[in-house]
Amino acid sequence: MDIHDALADFDRRDWQTETDLDPVRFAMVGLGWWTREEAIPAVADSELCETSVLVSSDAEKAEGVADETDADARALTYDDFHDGEATDDYDAVYVCTPNATHLEFAESAAEFGKAVLCEKPMEATAERARRMVEACxxxxxxxxxxxxxxxxxxxxxxxxxxxxxxxxxxxxHGHMSQRLLEMIPDPDQWRLDPDLAGPGASVTDLGIYPLNTARFVLDADPEAVSAFARSEDEAFDDVPDERATFQVRFDDGTLAACSASQHAHEGGHLKVVGTEGELTVEPAFMGGAFRGFALEVGETSADVEYERRDQMLEEFDYFAHQLRTGGEILPDGRHGLVDVEAIEAVYESAEEGSVVEV
Structure with missing residues (x-):
């Protein structure tokens, strides 16, 4: 194999078959910093999407976000949304609220016949994630x-x-870490509240990246996990995993070693090692101006340097394209449910000190 040829046309959109499509109108549910600073700007840059409704805990906040972002969008409260107001003004719903509240918004969207793009993880527990799958x-x-x-x-x-x-x-090998309390200097934030975030902080929010990306790259699912977790800083008193490591056995026989921390130097990487070569994406998972992709096969190696792509724009455009063209939309709810089940197994393993089947 000529690995240089294998890496040609590196950044193509392999899923895009059409460009002249009516934009999908989104109701943005949950107006925290990620929606305001990442999702709404990405949609503003898209030719396949637009923001038409903003949904928050209070209408004044939604109206303020509309003014700040120049979004020509209608402002709704959560109650307004659940009551079915403005359903003629949007085609799909982007849910970006605390993990333990995703279900209720997905259920209402399904009731109104609106497609759902739900932030990861799907929900705080596998039982609630399963209910979301059933609703949609x-x-x-x-x-x-x-x-x-x-x-x-x-x-x-x-x-x-x-x-x-x-x-x-x-x-x-996969890793992701960041300094959460420098990003969001609030020890009472929902990511550190098990009632809203789920069973932990680092694995639930960050460890899911190497776990799910490994699943996607391998086209495999986890069969068993073993884990260690530790919390020392008082801000992490309510969660078991200020830092965590976990191992995964996939159903194709591949073994993975993953780590995550909400209180460590920001970084991330993914490396896949095979019998004949290896590939590395570093940095991975985080934003940034530069990304590196390295491939080694036998005695030959190649490095690709490529400009940062707006990952949120790619995600929204893919979802809108597949929705408008009637294509299969992946990853779907059943795929996401597997991750929530695996995450629960990771925390069980860390608590019990044993290997846990997924």
Whole structure:
């Protein structure tokens, strides 16, 4: 294999078949910093999407966001949304509220016949994630917002693994960390509240990135996990995983070692090691101006340097394109449910000190 040829046309949109499509109008549910600073600007840059409704806990906040972002959008409260107001003004719903509140908004969207793009993780528990699948399945499309799965570099990594470029995959190393309390200097924030975030902070919010990206690149699912977790800083008293490591056995035989921390130097990487070669994406998962993709096969190696793609724009455009063209929309709810089940197994393993089947 000529690995330089394998990396040609590196950043293509392999899913896009049409460009002249009516834009999908989104109701943005939950107006925290991620929606305001990442999602709404991405949609503003899109030719396939637009923001038409803003939904917050109070209408004044939604109106203020509309003014700040120049979004020509109608402002609703959560109660307004659940009551079915303005359903003629949007086609799909982007849910970006605390994890333990995703279900109620997805259920209302399904009731109104609106497609759902739900932030990861789907919900705080597997039981509630399962209810979301049941609410949407056979009713409306449900996509879980794993932006790595529409990142061109990660999609190319999946192609290379599937084509046997690395031989048989053997090992995966994945990591993501950040300094949460420097980003959001509030020890009472919802990400540190198990009632809103789920069973922890680092694995639920960050460890899910290497876990799910490994699943996507390998086209495999977790069978068993083992984990260690530790919390020392008082801000993390309510969660068990200020830092965590976990191992995964996938159903294709590949083994993965993953780590995550909400209280460590910001960084992330993904490496897939095969019998004939390895590929590395670093930095991975985080934003930034530069990204590197390296592929080694035998004695030959190649490095690709490529400009940052707006991952949220890729994600929204993919969802809108598939919705308008009637294409399959992945990752779907059943895919996302597997991650929530795996995350619960990670916390169980860390608490019990044993291997836990998924």
């Amino acid at each position: 399945e056979d009713e409306v499309p449900l996509m879980v917002a794993y932006r790595m799965q529409t990142e061109p570099a990660i999609r190319r990594a999946r192609e290379l693994v599937a084509d046997g470029a690395l031989g048989d995959p053997v090992l995966v």
